[in-house]
Amino acid sequence: MAPSIGDDDMAERLVVSSLPLETRFPPFQLRQHGGFWFPEPILPDIVAVRAVFAPRPSDVFLLTFPKSGTTWLKALAFATVHRADHPPCAPDHPLRHRNPHDCVEFLEVLFLRYEEMLGDPVGNMRKLAEFMGCAFSGEEEAAGVALEIVKLCSIGALKNVEANKSGAQNYVKNEAFFRKGLAGDWSNHMTSEMAALLDGVIEDALQGSGLAFPAAESM
Known part of the structure; x- marks a missing residue:
């Protein structure tokens, strides 16, 4: 059986799928998030990092x-x-x-x-x-x-x-x-x-x- 998608992962996918879409930069589809355009495949990771990232002094x-x-x-x-x-x-x-x-x-x-x-x-x-x-x-x-x-x-x-x-x-x-x-x-x-x-x-x-x-x- 394929692994199930967690609630957080599913919510992220739903958020990404609702964002404005552009296809002017083949081979990537771009989604607009926070005023910037990102390649769709990496946007869930970017959203996740921005939510939890805490920089260290080093x-x-x-x-x-x-x-x-x-x-x-x-x-x-x-x-x-x-x-x-x-x-x-x-x-x-x-x-x-x-x-x-x-x-x-x-x-x-x-x-x-x-x-x-x-x-x-x-x-x-x-x-x-x-x-x-x-x-x-x-x-x-x-x-x-x-x-x-x-x-x-x-x-x-x-x-x-x-x-x-x-x-x-x-x-x-x-x-x-x-x-x-x-x-x-x-x-x-x-x-x-x-x-x-x-x-x-x-x-x-x-x-x-x-x-x-x-x-x-x-x-």
């Missing part, structure tokens, strides 16, 4: 816009925190064989601007390490450990890892996480009017948070 969050360094930042964070167990030059380093999303198992959070990371990856990674409580020692700086981690996590290196050329994460192919590694490509896909509209939405959403981003025209 949690670290990596927050990015889509296609602006999420996978890169996750790789940098993993390589920095675990550099003692996995030296960046080691041929058996996990990032040489596994997708960065497989290496970080739980939600973490941190803010860095993508354009600034591209301009000074080593300097921004030092900020990342210090934020996570594992700043580079003088000996590590002298040995070039920070630079080695940046090289290990470069888009060229990660795109060539076999695990990142195949497989998938939550219905998305791993190769989709590695694009150009450049800033400003929005201008090839959006008009200035569209970019200005998005800038306005983001500015309103971040108002009072202390976080700000440069307007699209300045990037």
Whole structure:
């Protein structure tokens, strides 16, 4: 006999099925929840997490816009925190064989601007390490450990890892996480009017948070 669906699970499914539906992003159906559009298959998990999630003082969050360094930042964070167990030059380093999303198992959070990371990856990674409580020692700086981690996590290196050329994460192919590694490509896909509209939405959403981003025209 198939396992029965609990009352909470059934309620979640009913809630999701009643939300506004869009099919403009094949192959996913999108449902609107809390003012945002989510792929339907993952929305029940998102609803459940939002209902019970309680952050801990030790949690670290990596927050990015889509296609602006999420996978890169996750790789940098993993390589920095675990550099003692996995030296960046080691041929058996996990990032040489596994997708960065497989290496970080739980939600973490941190803010860095993508354009600034591209301009000074080593300097921004030092900020990342210090934020996570594992700043580079003088000996590590002298040995070039920070630079080695940046090289290990470069888009060229990660795109060539076999695990990142195949497989998938939550219905998305791993190769989709590695694009150009450049800033400003929005201008090839959006008009200035569209970019200005998005800038306005983001500015309103971040108002009072202390976080700000440069307007699209300045990037």
